Amino acid sequence: MGKSLVVVGCQFGDEGKGKIVDFLASSADAVVRYQGGNNAGHTVVVREKTYKFHLLPSGALQGKDIFIGNGVVVDPAVLLKEIKSLEAEGIKPRLHLSERSHVIFPFHRALDGAQETFKGKLGAGTTRRGIGPCYTDKIARFGVQAIELTQPALLREKLEKQVSLANSSLAVLGSKEKFTVEAVEKEYLEYGKQLAPYLCDVSLELFNLLAKPKTRVLFEGAQGTLLDIDHGVYPYGTSSNTIAGGACTGAGVGPTKISAVVGVTKAYTTRVGEGPFPTELTEEIGARLREAGHEYGTTTGRPRRCGWLDAVTLQYAVRINGLAGLAMTKVDVLNGISPVKVAIGYKVGTKLLTGQPSSLLDFSSAIPVYKELEGWNVKDWSKAKKKGLVALPAALRNYVKTVEKLAGVPVFLLSFGPGRDDTIVLKQPW
Numbered sequence: 251m252g253k254s255l256v257v258v259g260c261q262f263g264d265e266g267k268g269k270i271v272d273f274l275a276s277s278a279d280a281v282v283r284y285q286g287g288n289n290a291g292h293t294v295v296v297r298e299k300t301y302k303f304h305l306l307p308s309g310a311l312q313g314k315d316i317f318i319g320n321g322v323v324v325d326p327a328v329l330l331k332e333i334k335s336l337e338a339e340g341i342k343p344r345l346h347l348s349e350r351s352h353v354i355f356p357f358h359r360a361l362d363g364a365q366e367t368f369k370g371k372l373g374a375g376t377t378r379r380g381i382g383p384c385y386t387d388k389i390a391r392f393g394v395q396a397i398e399l400t401q402p403a404l405l406r407e408k409l410e411k412q413v414s415l416a417n418s419s420l421a422v423l424g425s426k427e428k429f430t431v432e433a434v435e436k437e438y439l440e441y442g443k444q445l446a447p448y449l450c451d452v453s454l455e456l457f458n459l460l461a462k463p464k465t466r467v468l469f470e471g472a473q474g475t476l477l478d479i480d481h482g483v484y485p486y487g488t489s490s491n492t493i494a495g496g497a498c499t500g501a502g503v504g505p506t507k508i509s510a511v512v513g514v515t516k517a518y519t520t521r522v523g524e525g526p527f528p529t530e531l532t533e534e535i536g537a538r539l540r541e542a543g544h545e546y547g548t549t550t551g552r553p554r555r556c557g558w559l560d561a562v563t564l565q566y567a568v569r570i571n572g573l574a575g576l577a578m579t580k581v582d583v584l585n586g587i588s589p590v591k592v593a594i595g596y597k598v599g600t601k602l603l604t605g606q607p608s609s610l611l612d613f614s615s616a617i618p619v620y621k622e623l624e625g626w627n628v629k630d631w632s633k634a635k636k637k638g639l640v641a642l643p644a645a646l647r648n649y650v651k652t653v654e655k656l657a658g659v660p661v662f663l664l665s666f667g668p669g670r671d672d673t674i675v676l677k678q679p680w
């Protein structure tokens with residue numbers, strides 16, 4: 251049997267999964283996206299050129315087989331644009347798109363914005379890409395699967411109902427946007443024609459691929475553990491299962507076919523959008539991390555909120571994802587800051603918590619208890635490229651060790667820059 255590795259985010263998304271997946275993809279045959287949609291933004295830097303993907307898996311640049319599973323919500327215009335941009339680079343994407351993936355329509359995007367405005371303070375600060383409303387229709391058994399873009403009669407029947415309901419909902423929400431069945435139908439039948447060559451049974455193809463002894467398949471998670479619809483900070487997350495289990499349901503792969511799970515964590519924490527963030531730094535160090543780490547959303551350009559690493563969350567991510575190890579990114583961004591802090595517990599009222607609270611109110615009022623560690627200031631990272639961890643200062647090595655101890659799993663990969671070679675392999679994750 252082949253091997254499969256799931257890569258997930260341990261925090262609030264933007265942990266650097268794109269770079270880690272791209273790094274690991276060189277030794278993989280296929281890369282699979284299994285949840286989320288174009289709310290994600292994966293940045294990959296190759297030979298100093300920056301590529302940003304929202305839908306295509308990060309292995310796309312390496313000419314690997316790339317899969318978009320049933321659990322993904324697909325905006326066809328975005329997908330076709332990304333396919334064309336790759337073609338412009340001379341890469342013909344070997345894309346396999348699940349017939350069962352769900353389609354984002356313009357009224358989903360409009361509803362996303364109108365619902366956010368309507369919800370006011372209760373809104374999650376979504377990316378307004380139509381993700382939530384598309385998943386809502388899927389779960390309500392009222393959505394359109396990708397294969398149905400090639401079935402005109404059924405598509406028309408569904409759109410008649412969907413557009414009518416969406417227009418009514420938009421009016422109730424106070425939006426002036428309105429859609430017509432004809433315009434949406436015309437646009438999406440054309441997308442259907444263009445996407446038809448890529449449509450397939452992803453679950454079956456992955457099953458056959460993994461049946462081959464030497465195959466290696468990477469599952470690329472989007473967003474992060476604390477944004478998971480079931481296990482994240484509800485309701486301030488996204489609408490899919492971002493945790494490792496999502497790879498099974500979102501790609502149609504049985505749990506026994508997953509060989510291992512790696513969690514990606516920044517050396518500090520960031521989040522975009524609303525919701526509690528106990529270790530947030532609102533003053534000087536937060537601003538410094540934002541500038542040094544270029545912490546602005548890949549999808550929306552919003553400034554990210556920045557804070558210290560949170561080992562309580564990290565332990566939770568290890569448990570809920572069954573992590574074998576970590577990939578720690580952006581250790582270079584903490585350069586020159588001393589001491590650096592890591593949260594090891596929370597004070598909630600008179601209680602001291604060492605585990606992730608389920609209650610939003612508890613998490614919102616959590617005051618972190620910190621462990622302080624000596625910082626580092628690496629002048630020249632090129633030595634680390636050649637010699638690995640031994641070339642790094644004792645304080646940084648101690649930080650890695652401390653994180654391993656707190657998380658209870660080893661750090662497999664350490665990343666100190668956006669490029670593929672800005673990476674130290676401490677242990678092979680495969």
Ligand code: IMP
Nearest residue numbers: 263289290374375376377487488522523
């Ligand atoms: P949605 O996924 O667009 O519905 O947004 C829901 C929440 O998830 C918002 O707080 C977003 O900022 C956040 N979110 C969605 N996708 C990402 C991502 O790729 N990185 C970080 N945050 C995200």
